[in-house]
Amino acid sequence: MAIMQARAWLSRRLSTVSSNPLRVCVVGSGPAGFYTAEKMLKAHQEAEVDIVDRMPTPFGLVRFGVAPDHPETKNVINQFWRVAQNERCSFFGNVALGSGISLSELRDLYHVVVLAYGAETDRNLGIPGEDLKGIYSARQFVRWYNGHPDERYLDPDLKSTGTAVILGQGNVALDVARILLRPTEELMTTDIASHALAALEESSIRKVYLVGRRGPAQAACTAKELREILGICDLDVNIKENDILLTPADEEELKSSRIKRRVYELLSKAATSKPVNAGLNQRELHFVFFRKPDSFLESEDRTGYLSGVRLEKTVLKGLDSGKQIAVGSGEYEDIKCGLAFKSIGYKSIPVDGLPFDHQRGVVPNSRGRVLSDASGDPAQLEEGLYVCGWLKRGPSGIIATNMYCAEETVLSISEDLNKGVLASSSTSPKPGREGLQQILSDRNVRIVSFSDWEKIDAEEERRGSEKDKPREKLTTWEELLKTALE
Template sequence: MQMAIFRSRTWLSRAFSSLPSNLLRVCVVGSGPAGFYTAEKMLKAHPKAEVDILDRLPTPFGLVRSGVAPDHPETKIVINQFTRVAKNDRCMFLGNVNLGLSVSLKELRDLYHVVVLAYGAESDRVLGVPGEDLEGIHSAREFVWWYNGHPDCRNLAPDLQTTDTAVILGQGNVALDVARILLRSTAELATTDIASHALGALEKSSIRKVYLVGRRGPVQAACTAKELREILGIKDLYINIQDVDLQKSPMDEEEMRTSRIQKRVYELLSKAATSSPVSPTTGQRELHFVFFRKPDRFLESEKRNGKVAAVHFEKTTLKVDSGRQVAVGTGEYEDIESGLVLKSIGYKSIPVDGLPFDQHRGVVPNSRGRVLQTTSGDLLLLEEGLYVCGWLKRGPTGIVATNLYCAEETVVSIMEDLTQGPLVSTSTLSKPGREGLLELLDNRKVTVFPFSTWEKIDAEEKQQGSLKHKPREKLSSWQELLKVGSE
């Protein structure tokens, strides 16, 4: 498909004819919260900074668009702030530009004075237990991307019809999001921006029981009170929590004394356990919180080769290790039958050529956002002009707002390096920046989607959504996005 988006030499010459030559050229890779907050802080900190935000998708906003649950519209309001950043005269969004394919990291570093990598985590941690590749087992990330209309997971097709039970491994906020989407009324979901293919599948779903399984106890549950309160508040939902799991040790009591969040989560779980009826009513949907279990292996169906039928769990107990309670196996086992398993055990970042990367932690080695080439004793060798922000910097933790403070720290490091560090001399040299990048992409016949193209997609989604009384009807395939973007 030939598209005339940023494929014009006339456009290039017109776009740059009035720009001063002494601009600080900054490239931010990734248009999620970390990327946009970094761009915003950079524009405010340096009056001559020109910031380009790249993303491999045609659409901006990262996990705000593809990660935040559809029934959490208030969290997505930050898009308004990011839109103002994108429309700043010194900022440009360049979608459909894939780092490592469209352009290399080395090329970006040659084109720009400063490169900030903020592309997040687009892969998953693995358990490494037998049967993990059986059909019916997905990562929570894939499932979230599926119901949020991410084009990479449009065709995931999780099996919601041949089983009545789903097992979710993990008890963090993402796990609770996934459970809530499976259990919530589709009539309520129909008024959100959930992808239409996901809504259709959920309307036909046979899932009636969801097990949220954690290695440790309720005091160590990784969710927040807000998320927990929301799922416990689902109408006509039977909640099951074993009384024995709620017993607290002296170490549990100490953890609760030092963490208000952990204390509140435990109190909510305890209240739900005592207020819930002994058994569910006929047809009632069920949510089971299962603690002190770790997956040992996945069991294959005897009726359907290659399909998961159950999870074989080892019971655990807590042991103090380096001042922290960790789960250790007891040698006792039990099975939970399920034809759908969702692993919510953590996202993982992906390295690119030329980037130092800690494979064990899944992050880029850095000091306050400065990428480290190597460490030798007390000596830190920096990758000049290369920085990180967000999950690539600190790991997949925190909420949207966490990236604000993360970006502030990285931008402070950049400004220090510009005034008294390694960038003092190099920042005065002329760099091709945006003009050079667009020429390179034009030569490679890469179709670049500017923010104005996103606005066309945005308008189309909202128009289609209004016909269904939804905030938007997401275009969820690459073909749809490219088609509307090129019109």
């Protein structure tokens, strides 16, 4: 009898699920988007989740941000793949929020809209000469060597100069330095874009400067990334021994952070140990501490081109929080270079109808719930609208950080459903997936489904197998869409 009752309940439940699902749309198919989708599907068996992305390829920064020589970091794609193949999940690639579909339309179509589209632009330094040729953001360069179609034709000139300056000392800055300095034979069997590998094989870059405003005790990279670049074969690493001297304030900072202590220890060891081949190697990496960019210098021979970076020496000033900030000293020095990369952070951009805190570069929110303004007043909730990832907390953290971020946002959604703050599927049916498909069809938007993406994936792997690579990425919009939709 109990079994029959259970079956009858399950039948009614499945009938409710199929006829009146909770319609959820996640905008962005990077880690934040996929973790959100995964946790929504698990927490709400009646949920139907659609993932929308402007790219025809899923996985966001895992595909276009993780360095090609870090294949283990990309293994999370296997987990995301399983999410996309869930019968209650659909992928809508090649659909741009703003031009393909508006935020207000998505909110009309779905009970829940979660924005997880990350940070699409770069922060600017706002210093003279920033528009000179030869200056790139680290984001552009990373996308270029990772085969992002928006940067396919970036074409950085790696042949006309022997020196590159990277402003910043975080993990992305170290990625850029490592790709510039690593022997290309070590990159040949990775999924690096072919156009980038060809350019790197002809590169004249032999000297790279990594510039930081503060000292080694405040370096923003992780020990794993630092250890890897310090371990490059036949590379001279230069760190001034005076720069690694600690002040009492530095020691206090290091006490509270095991990660920073480990980074400092690695830098200190690199500064004081002299390898057998020191000074004989072809490539050099210079860590420059206590310097901030003042201006970019224009070449006297080539109008409009970079010839160097002017740096201002800094001193550290303590704050009440125990942290130290870099303050200019009024002393300057120049580094001659023909190439410079700004690795000073990414910046999110708003869309029409989305509250946005322009100062912080995030959407005002309370544990993922979007607020009408930046005042932080929890009474100003935007019903059914949520954020996750960099839009929510700013461009920080590693891939796994997005998992915890998604957990918090999905918990807020669940709480709002339970409290009746959010319109439920039973009281307010929404068109969801079918409505989105109809609008996009009316606008002649060519949707790339997950099965379409699998065609791209298969073709990339086929091409890669011919070159002993895991994949040979398709790097233009034309190639991607043709392969997906033909």
